Amino acid sequence: MEVSHSVKERTIAENSLVILLQGLRGHVTTVDLRDESTATGRVTNVDAFMNVRLAEVTFTDRQGTVSCLDELFVTGRNVRYVHIPDEVDIRATIERQLEAIHRVRYFGGRDKGRKEFPRAKYK
């Protein structure tokens, strides 16, 4: 279970439904874009800013022309909808992602855990 290496991104994800999208890694999903084109492919990554990376994509542009793309990266700003596949258990997915984040935060090793939370009191 991969989580972001960035403290800020983990915090953002933990506090928004992006965490659900991150759990879709490996699933085939359809993403509706802001300009009304759509992309269907396997999710390889979703970051905290909802940038979506898909592989083996069938892309339908806003004029309806269909083409295949090996890999596609859509910026979060241009994502309108992400379809959640039927086989995905939404609640379980969110719980798994949260667990993964907490594992990294609290048990990534003593030193690693400390560096995540620099404090004024830190000697």
Add this chain to the structure above:
Amino acid sequence: GGAMSFLKRFPPPAEGVRHQQPDTEAVLAGRSLGAGTLYIAESRLSWLENSGVGFSLDYPTISLHAVSRDLNAYPWEHLYVMVNAKFEAEETKEAPMAEGEEEEDDSDDDVEPIAEFRFVPSDKSALEAMFSAMCECQALHPDPDDEDSDNDYEGEEYDVEAHELEQGDIPTFYTYEEGLSHLTAEGQATLERLEGMLAQSVSSQYNMAGVRTEDSIREFEDGMEVDVAPVVAGQFEDAEVDH
């Protein structure tokens, strides 16, 4: 006709260049701009023709990018970049359109301008690296206009940690000194309370042997010495503990 006015002469980017691909053709809306070098830099995406003129694209204007190997869609494998902006060469559309459509798109306020660039490297095997470099650079430019999500979490993760500690999750994987430096006031209070409870149960065993740990605990509860642990051996040689 004539030269594309958005092409300018500028020096190639020197800093933060994640990937550079020479011998790459740039195509805008189906019209070739010539052969040149594509620079995928952290600050912007630039392409410079071999003659020294070219253009740059800012990542926030790039809606998406992709690797296209579908020769039915376009005869050469390339890096496709969709930009949210108008460029001069847009008069020539790739896909044949009915006469009325172009005007509809322009007059429809909801439809944003779109320019389609294709970067065709002579070395097809470089497409993966070009794509990945662009993903990395794109991620460096999150949408500043994102009003919907409250992504201002600079301090919030600290609060989560404090809550976890409050719930009695004593960080047993810290050494005592190190762990203490991370406690909030609430965490300190919790720690003192728990240690007080522990000391009481310990002292009830040791009272028989004459060790009085209770006094030192009480002292610290009143004294509010938040940086000091009541029960660490060696730190309190001055404390009133009879051994």
